[in-house]
Amino acid sequence: xEINAKSADRQLLLELSGEIDHHGARDALRELExxxxxxxxxxxxxxxxxxxxxxxxxxxxxxxxxxxxxxxDGSVLVCHVPPQARRVLDAAGVGRLVTIR
Amino acid sequence: xxxxxxNEVTLEFPSRSSNExxxxxxxxxxxxxxxxxxxxxxxxxxxxxxAVTNAIVHGYPDSIGKVVVKVRICPENTLEVTVRxxxxxxxxxxxxxxxxxxxxxxxxxxxxxxxxxxxxxxxxVRSVPGKGTSVVMxxxxxxxxxxxx
Ligand SMILES: Nc1ncnc2c1ncn2[C@@H]1O[C@H](COP(=O)(O)OP(=O)(O)OP(=O)(O)O)[C@@H](O)[C@H]1O
Ligand SMILES: [Mg+2]
Numbered sequence: 001x002e003i004n005a006k007s008a009d010r011q012l013l014l015e016l017s018g019e020i021d022h023h024g025a026r027d028a029l030r031e032l033e034x035x036x037x038x039x040x041x042x043x044x045x046x047x048x049x050x051x052x053x054x055x056x057x058x059x060x061x062x063x064x065x066x067x068x069x070x071x072x073d074g075s076v077l078v079c080h081v082p083p084q085a086r087r088v089l090d091a092a093g094v095g096r097l098v099t100i101r
Numbered sequence: 102x103x104x105x106x107x108n109e110v111t112l113e114f115p116s117r118s119s120n121e122x123x124x125x126x127x128x129x130x131x132x133x134x135x136x137x138x139x140x141x142x143x144x145x146x147x148x149x150x151x152a153v154t155n156a157i158v159h160g161y162p163d164s165i166g167k168v169v170v171k172v173r174i175c176p177e178n179t180l181e182v183t184v185r186x187x188x189x190x191x192x193x194x195x196x197x198x199x200x201x202x203x204x205x206x207x208x209x210x211x212x213x214x215x216x217x218x219x220x221x222x223x224x225x226v227r228s229v230p231g232k233g234t235s236v237v238m239x240x241x242x243x244x245x246x247x248x249x250x
Contacts, residue, residue, distance in 0.1 A: 019122055021121050021150055022118055022154045022157070022158060023122065025208070026118070053125075053146065053147075053150075055150040055213075056212045057208070060208050060209055083140070083143075084143040084146075087143075088216060091220065092200070092212040092216065093200075
């Protein structure tokens with residue numbers, strides 16, 4: 001998987017793409033935390049449009065992002081979730097914890 | 102109704118994380134002969150990914166061991182996937198299956214078994230500490246009306 005970061009006006013946009021599994025996401029958590037700590041955004045947007053497959057490794061990533069943003073008193077939005085990733089998030093009830101659009 | 106002849110395949114590989122995508126893609130492409138919907142194929146891929154990742158991450162936390170994945174086409178349009186490891190094992194399976202239970206730290210969410218349960222119809226987990234774990238998942242695919250050939 002890949003993470004592409006764009007930051008403007010205290011909003012950090014992270015475009016995730018490729019396969020988010022244990023193998024693909026092994027450096028993603030650190031990358032995500034570094035990007036958040038560098039930008040200190042008020043809002044973090046995780047755009048999943050380019051995600052071709054996601055399993056529970058993606059859930060951990062999203063929940064860790066949410067915790068990080070809570071420490072900064074900021075918010076997280078997850079958007080453009082493809083159908084397979086959406087079913088994974090729904091099965092785990094992630095929508096109760098994070099805003100998904 | 103015509104019953105499909107049974108068929109099966111067995112994959113064996115070392116518990117390297119780079120084999121996760123191979124295992125789920127191989128299982129899905131074997132299942133393709135059952136003429137599944139795209140959603141069903143994605144469900145199978147996802148469940149296999151969870152079970153294989155568990156074998157790799159939890160079964161063999163600090164070594165490389167053998168993982169065996171068996172995919173079988175059963176009567177009544179049912180697919181059965183077995184994922185077996187010979188690793189650490191699970192001391193309390195009922196507890197491990199509960200949502201959000203994890204021994205895996207920040208990079209795990211404790212939702213793998215919950216996802217397997219929701220994406221497949223049936224999940225059986227057998228485990229012996231020190232000997233390994235076997236996860237059997239079954240999914241009955243929706244009958245598809247085919248145009249007469
Ligand atoms: N093959 C296995 N060998 C040993 N322990 C296992 C195995 N599979 C699961 N477990 C145990 O069961 C727990 C729950 O597994 P589950 O897949 O539900 O969550 P997880 O792997 O911890 O997190 P996630 O799947 O969300 O990344 C694991 O944390 C681990 O303790
Ligand atoms: Mg798991």
